[in-house]
Amino acid sequence: MSKIRIPHEPNHPLAEGLNQPMKRGTFLKFAGATFATSTMLLAGCKEYEDLFNPKIKELVVDLGSGDIGILNYAYVLEQLEAAYYIQVMTTPYPGMSAEEKSILTDLRDHEIIHRDFFKKALGDKAIPALRFDFSKINFYDRTSVLTQAAYFEDDGVAAYNGAGKLIRNVDYLVLAGKIVSVEARHASAIRDLLNPLSPDFAGDDVVSSPNGLDLARTPLQTLPRVAAFIAAKINADNLPK
């Protein structure tokens, strides 16, 4: 059910390599180049402005409807997390401890496994591999990397928690449940790295009083929170509500 509009320009960075896996080391270069070019465009060449005008050239990815739509939504988030940790471990920040390396490597592998699982499970219903823009993140700074990781993990937890009730097939629901608790384990570990042995692993900012409930967000609440990192427009209009 995915409708994909590929940019007309063959040299457009979004069109290039759409159907081929991105080399792991190229994320930063890619994002950096895109932004450098965009900045140059601000000098005011009409032709290039059109090229980068999102209304004209944007890649639109339609998640589809029903359970497929929800699984594609999860696939977006897992692609995002996988790409993030691949970058983290491709350019590890200086002074990364052995424990941090072990945790971040596990998180990378878990998220790749989740990503690849959704791709296989969705088969020809899967949205394409997305490209991501992490140019605003300083991968050489420990606090930036871990803070962003906590953001993605907490958001993943809230996203699965909020999407659960939209799922109609009980097997898919259980699968989402098998993944969300691992995301919560990740969130706890990353938060504890940032503030060891404090209550932050299940901090009051995510687990609300008085009922001790974690966050839950609908797809329409979640997607704007990650849109800036995704080099495509995600159309979630047909998801169950």
Place this chain on the structure above:
Amino acid sequence: MNLFNIIRDIEQVDPEVYERLNSRRSAFGMLGKAALAAAPLALGSVFQKAYGKTNDAVSDVLNFALLLEYLESEFYQLGLAAAGLIPAANRAGFAQISKHEAQHVAFLKEALGMAAIAKPEFDFTAKGNFNDVFTNYGTFAAVAQVLEDTGVRAYKGQAGSLLGTDVLTLALQIHSVEARHASFVRRIRGQKGWIVGNDGGAVPAVAAANYAGEDNTAQGGLDKAMFAAAYSDATVSEAFDEILTREQVIAIATPFLA
């Protein structure tokens, strides 16, 4: 009294909750007019009316959850009260966990109202398996980990019974908190925050049943050959937590009932 919190929480994820209840006024009117003793009953019928599940089906799941939360809550209360048991550095973490478990108990009791089961008497030695649970920190932390990991599996196992309901969302919101707890306790014990195969991680042998099946590497009818990269069984198993059925959980919990 926090009787309206559950409705407020539902409202956060289901803005139309009041419409499902006919109108905001009638929801509050029904509860407002009820005497204190009858109010929980009214809340129960609100659930039934709003979500079309029989009261029994939802109550069943929530009471099952309440039993586990009673167990966890009392366990941490006693642990925190035991002089010299929990090292000073770890008290803040366990206090946070204890707070959440007490909140979960109160929340579930409120949701169940008159249908809530009473707190049973517990035996935290589990019939002599953990005799030093409140005098030996190593035992205490190991039992804490097993309870949390098992809680995660137990909630997950009940998700299917709540398919498509707002009560499911609330259960999931508790489920992920338990997983945060589990990861923390595992890590302060020197374990990974995630479960590796069916190895609990230096937990007493009697806890093997709590981790049975966690070594599964096939998901959704696809075996691990689905992955392009060659991951070990251990890594693939870490990436997915597995369910426990209600029967499995009850068998595991029974030794803790006095």
